[in-house]
Amino acid sequence: MRITCPHCGERDRREFYYRGAAVDLDRPAPDAGEKAWDSFVYLHDNPAGETRDLWYHEGGCGAWLVVTRNTVTHAVLKTELASQARS
Amino acid sequence: MRVAGKGLIDRDKPVPFTFDGRAYSGFEGDTLASALLANSVRLMGRSFKYHRPRGVLTAGSEEPNALVTLGDGGAQEPNIRATVQEIYPGLAARSQNRWPSLDLDLMAVNDLAAPFLGAGFYYKTFMWPRRFWEKLYEPVIRRAAGLGALSGAANTDRYEKAYAFCDLLVIGAGPAGLMAALVAGRAGADVILADEDARMGGRLLAETLAVDGQPGALWVDSALEELRALPNVRLMTRTTVTGAYDQGTFSALERVSHHIGQRPSGAVLETFWRIVAKRTVLAAGALERPIAFRNNDRPGIMMAGAVRAYLNRWGVAAGKRVAIFGNNDGIHRTARDLLQAGAHVAAVIDSRHDAPLSDDYKVYRGAQVCDTSGRKGLEAVTLRRASGMDRIQADCLAVTGGWNTSVHLTCHMNARPDWRRDIAGFVPAPDAVPGLRAAGACNGAFSTAACLREGVEAALAALGDLGIKPADAPIPAAEDDAYTLSPLWAVPGRGRAWLDFQNDVTVKDVKQAATENFRSVEHMKRYTTQGMATDQGKSSNVAALAVLADATGRAIPETGTTTFRPPYTPTAIAALGAGGEGMGFAPQRFTTSHQALTARNAPMVEAGLWYRPSYFPQPGETTWRQSCDREVRMVREAVGVCDVSTLGKIDIQGPDAGAFLDFVYTNMFSTLKPGCVRYGLMLREDGHVMDDGTTARLGEHHYLMTTTTAAAGEVMRHLDFVHQGLWPDLDLRFTSVTEHWAQFAVAGPKSRAILEAVLGQTLADENWPFMACGSVRIGDVEGRLFRISFSGEQAYEIAVPARFGASLFDALTKAAEAEGGGLYGMEALNVLRIEKGFITHAEIHGRVTAFDVGMWRMVSAKKDCIGKTMSQRPGLCDDSREQLVGVKPVGESRELLAGAHLYREEDQPVRQNDQGYLTSVCFSPTLGTMLGLGFLKNGRERHGEVVRMMDHLRGVETLCEVVDPVFFDPDGGRMRG
Numbered sequence A: 001m002r003i004t005c006p007h008c009g010e011r012d013r014r015e016f017y018y019r020g021a022a023v024d025l026d027r028p029a030p031d032a033g034e035k036a037w038d039s040f041v042y043l044h045d046n047p048a049g050e051t052r053d054l055w056y057h058e059g060g061c062g063a064w065l066v067v068t069r070n071t072v073t074h075a076v077l078k079t080e081l082a083s084q085a086r087s
Numbered sequence B: 001m002r003v004a005g006k007g008l009i010d011r012d013k014p015v016p017f018t019f020d021g022r023a024y025s026g027f028e029g030d031t032l033a034s035a036l037l038a039n040s041v042r043l044m045g046r047s048f049k050y051h052r053p054r055g056v057l058t059a060g061s062e063e064p065n066a067l068v069t070l071g072d073g074g075a076q077e078p079n080i081r082a083t084v085q086e087i088y089p090g091l092a093a094r095s096q097n098r099w100p101s102l103d104l105d106l107m108a109v110n111d112l113a114a115p116f117l118g119a120g121f122y123y124k125t126f127m128w129p130r131r132f133w134e135k136l137y138e139p140v141i142r143r144a145a146g147l148g149a150l151s152g153a154a155n156t157d158r159y160e161k162a163y164a165f166c167d168l169l170v171i172g173a174g175p176a177g178l179m180a181a182l183v184a185g186r187a188g189a190d191v192i193l194a195d196e197d198a199r200m201g202g203r204l205l206a207e208t209l210a211v212d213g214q215p216g217a218l219w220v221d222s223a224l225e226e227l228r229a230l231p232n233v234r235l236m237t238r239t240t241v242t243g244a245y246d247q248g249t250f251s252a253l254e255r256v257s258h259h260i261g262q263r264p265s266g267a268v269l270e271t272f273w274r275i276v277a278k279r280t281v282l283a284a285g286a287l288e289r290p291i292a293f294r295n296n297d298r299p300g301i302m303m304a305g306a307v308r309a310y311l312n313r314w315g316v317a318a319g320k321r322v323a324i325f326g327n328n329d330g331i332h333r334t335a336r337d338l339l340q341a342g343a344h345v346a347a348v349i350d351s352r353h354d355a356p357l358s359d360d361y362k363v364y365r366g367a368q369v370c371d372t373s374g375r376k377g378l379e380a381v382t383l384r385r386a387s388g389m390d391r392i393q394a395d396c397l398a399v400t401g402g403w404n405t406s407v408h409l410t411c412h413m414n415a416r417p418d419w420r421r422d423i424a425g426f427v428p429a430p431d432a433v434p435g436l437r438a439a440g441a442c443n444g445a446f447s448t449a450a451c452l453r454e455g456v457e458a459a460l461a462a463l464g465d466l467g468i469k470p471a472d473a474p475i476p477a478a479e480d481d482a483y484t485l486s487p488l489w490a491v492p493g494r495g496r497a498w499l500d501f502q503n504d505v506t507v508k509d510v511k512q513a514a515t516e517n518f519r520s521v522e523h524m525k526r527y528t529t530q531g532m533a534t535d536q537g538k539s540s541n542v543a544a545l546a547v548l549a550d551a552t553g554r555a556i557p558e559t560g561t562t563t564f565r566p567p568y569t570p571t572a573i574a575a576l577g578a579g580g581e582g583m584g585f586a587p588q589r590f591t592t593s594h595q596a597l598t599a600r601n602a603p604m605v606e607a608g609l610w611y612r613p614s615y616f617p618q619p620g621e622t623t624w625r626q627s628c629d630r631e632v633r634m635v636r637e638a639v640g641v642c643d644v645s646t647l648g649k650i651d652i653q654g655p656d657a658g659a660f661l662d663f664v665y666t667n668m669f670s671t672l673k674p675g676c677v678r679y680g681l682m683l684r685e686d687g688h689v690m691d692d693g694t695t696a697r698l699g700e701h702h703y704l705m706t707t708t709t710a711a712a713g714e715v716m717r718h719l720d721f722v723h724q725g726l727w728p729d730l731d732l733r734f735t736s737v738t739e740h741w742a743q744f745a746v747a748g749p750k751s752r753a754i755l756e757a758v759l760g761q762t763l764a765d766e767n768w769p770f771m772a773c774g775s776v777r778i779g780d781v782e783g784r785l786f787r788i789s790f791s792g793e794q795a796y797e798i799a800v801p802a803r804f805g806a807s808l809f810d811a812l813t814k815a816a817e818a819e820g821g822g823l824y825g826m827e828a829l830n831v832l833r834i835e836k837g838f839i840t841h842a843e844i845h846g847r848v849t850a851f852d853v854g855m856w857r858m859v860s861a862k863k864d865c866i867g868k869t870m871s872q873r874p875g876l877c878d879d880s881r882e883q884l885v886g887v888k889p890v891g892e893s894r895e896l897l898a899g900a901h902l903y904r905e906e907d908q909p910v911r912q913n914d915q916g917y918l919t920s921v922c923f924s925p926t927l928g929t930m931l932g933l934g935f936l937k938n939g940r941e942r943h944g945e946v947v948r949m950m951d952h953l954r955g956v957e958t959l960c961e962v963v964d965p966v967f968f969d970p971d972g973g974r975m976r977g
Helices: A034-041 B032-038 B106-112 B121-125 B132-144 B175-186 B216-229 B304-314 B330-340 B448-466 B507-515 B521-528 B541-551 B594-599 B624-637 B657-664 B712-726 B751-759 B802-818 B826-835
Strands: A002-005 A009-012 A017-021 A050-056 A064-070 A076-081 B010-019 B022-028 B067-070 B077-081 B091-095 B158-171 B191-194 B233-236 B239-245 B249-255 B268-282 B286-288 B301-303 B321-326 B344-350 B363-365 B368-373 B380-385 B388-393 B396-400 B403-405 B418-420 B425-427 B436-438 B498-500 B604-607 B610-613 B640-643 B648-653 B676-683 B689-699 B702-707 B733-736 B741-747 B773-778 B781-786 B795-801 B882-889 B901-904 B916-924 B929-937 B946-951 B956-963
Touching: A002 A064, A002 A076, A050 B712, A064 B712, B010 B032, B022 B032, B032 B304, B158 B175, B158 B249, B158 B448, B175 B191, B175 B216, B175 B268, B175 B448, B191 B239, B191 B268, B216 B233, B239 B268, B268 B448, B286 B304, B301 B304, B304 B321, B304 B330, B304 B396, B321 B330, B321 B368, B321 B380, B330 B344, B330 B396, B344 B380, B344 B388, B368 B396, B403 B425, B436 B448, B498 B507, B498 B541, B507 B521, B507 B541, B521 B541, B594 B802, B624 B640, B624 B826, B624 B916, B640 B802, B648 B657, B648 B712, B657 B702, B657 B712, B689 B712, B689 B773, B689 B781, B702 B712, B712 B733, B741 B751, B741 B802, B751 B773, B751 B795, B751 B802, B773 B795, B773 B802, B781 B802, B795 B802, B826 B916, B826 B929, B882 B916, B901 B916
Parallel strands: B010 B091, B158 B191, B158 B268, B191 B233, B268 B436, B301 B396, B321 B344, B321 B396, B344 B363
Antiparallel strands: A002 A009, A017 A050, A050 A064, A064 A076, B010 B022, B067 B077, B067 B091, B239 B249, B249 B268, B286 B403, B368 B380, B380 B388, B418 B425, B604 B610, B640 B741, B648 B702, B648 B733, B676 B689, B689 B702, B741 B795, B773 B781, B781 B795, B882 B929, B882 B956, B901 B946, B916 B929, B946 B956
């Protein structure tokens, strides 16, 4: 698998560390309530199809990326810097 | 035997070799199979299950029968295909799966028992008693059935891995692949042309076809000459592309020196490649398929295309009297080639009723071979015609049932191939692998002209995708004969007719599977083991599928195919893991003091990727405990020096650095005064402790964080995530400086004295109080000094740029030794911190909270931080949780063990009564007893209680008293000085 880092270009996935769903970017306010926090920390979707994941270019520039990809076809549809991709 | 005037071998260069100890001679350019055939050796192996005599079936990497073992000891390699192995002077090949010899194999008794050994035999027979399977049945079966074996010794050969990138990867160098490479190469694209054969050209080397008005092999030579002259084209022979992966990544195995006899020491045997291609042309060709008929597995029965290959490429006639049987025009091409070379064609048996006749040889139209005879080599074939049976003397039978397209790679990413009725074969589904186009025979185009044309078209399309302007791409003239066949998979009749030669699967086995309701092709495969041998059913899968379709009354497309998985041909684990054996398994990180430590014979222990000293044995010390106890006393009574450079160091700078640290740590850092150090606790977002360490404020906007050795990478990742992902507006930068600074702990009552000696300055307490930090000069070098302690003694850590690490370590060691101190290792460090109740990752193991380790007061109420919200959930901070405690033995047994569990003294020590567990233990020379740290339910309220420690695994039971986790100097007077 190849991921295109916005800083470094297309690289082998061995250079990247995988974290999980990009919902980790949407941290609730401290007083958002149990439900919001439970869903933020634990209840992530695992879809067959398009996902937005967080990948860390650990063997490269150290950028956190949001990678949009399809878990069925393995197609990588889009990569962007996490610092610019907050939804 | 050799045929004069034929072949691409070098007859001026004879090559002596042995097979099963007997000496033979071949020529340069021979494979082991062609050289053995040239020496009239037909018997090359024994079959997997029935130990039937077997000869070579094919002339390529799909070979199921002619497998041999090469090499001895650690270099012994089994299951080498004689059809792929090139001969070299001194090559010594051995046959496999026979005892005592290939000619007299007593295990052939299995063949007589064949009626009992059909599909499902093992499953039905070896059911009971159950315990017999492991001890008796499996070893016996494994000995009787099998292929070659490894020696059991460690592999002595060297393997390598390598990476390559290109615009266009062309897989296969037959007519289609060569044309694709030529077109793309001429246009200036970066091209890799990979072919599994030692010599490029594909079927053009094996046939007598003309291209562009010249013999095919000569056209190949001129094409290769042009390609070699192009600097943008890389030709990779002996390189099998074994798998297709995401985003244009392909794996390939290069057999670098299997063909070299005297390999220089250190020579690489195989290289495992990862090739990343923007576009790919698959020109993998096709593999000829056999027809199943009774006793179709005798030595001398071969594929018709292989008979032509041995004749045209290697100048070898596969027999003196050759019979030919098939369902397509390939049989007539075979007859013509043999006659032209002067061989005797005994009969041509064409299953088609409208087969063409010939004046040159006898054609049996609408006939089928229904049996053969000859125990260790073919002697005669029996054929069935409308008018009756005929028996024909022959020592070779060339068979063709048509061609199976090599669609394997197109299916590695989950696509299924499409069935094409006209060729009775599969073709790749469009876009089966993104960026890959199939061309030539693997795409169902069988004439030479069609292959050349498709190669050009595929390359032009790829160039179009890449935006590269094509050069002129004329298509050479070649034969364009139609490929017509009438499907014939299995000749009806009694007896055993082989489908899968390598796993001994017959038509009867597949039918039996269907009868027993294993109708799915995947079930049939597993029940019969069809296609599960090392050749992965390359010759047999399609025919087996056709037989299953027939037996279940379905069409072939409806029956489906099994899943094609990488690798295309067997790949040694040694190649996949090249470089990863022994110390190559993981990188090694050494501190600047490494040489000094090993010079003192310190046994080194791994800490992540780092190597740290365990202890420093002195003369007269015979156990590690003696050294460790001495080092602990030395630190408590004088001074000790320890390299602590392995702790993670993260340099953080910027106006918002304080706010950032407040957010990642539970406690406050924005309020820390410059020149001071503070201990910090870091949580994960789920409220559990992630890591701890000290952070120093070196300046107004400048902090230096330390992490534990083990979690340095994890913390760096975490900080990057928090900054970039959660709070990118913060104005700060940080980077890891772990490698840039060498840092040494100097601990003990005399630490101040020796540091003053080394630094040449005073370190009065009013300037350097506990938890102070600042710069110091060591000669001309600017360093940093931190007054922090992980031992409970008055202690400092001194840091210098790494290039000065070794010399500072040496100076500190000498100064300490002059004061009755010295070096201490990890064992002593661990004892010192347990005596003080300091936690490490043994305690903060991922399931504990700040509450559990007694640090809930460190979670600041004044601000939010990572993990704060979740850490306040009721379940994470109530008294029923296991809390950090110390334990000391009080009963007869004085032994404590980490990992042991704690129970109430009056309870049965069983799981239901579990109260907690120990995480760290040591013998404390300071207190003269073993000490333990651990977690106990509501432990902070239970100091003074006696609990039972029970280690069921090691059978140790100890009564201990629950105490405060700080065993030594609880008010910290020694540390503050």
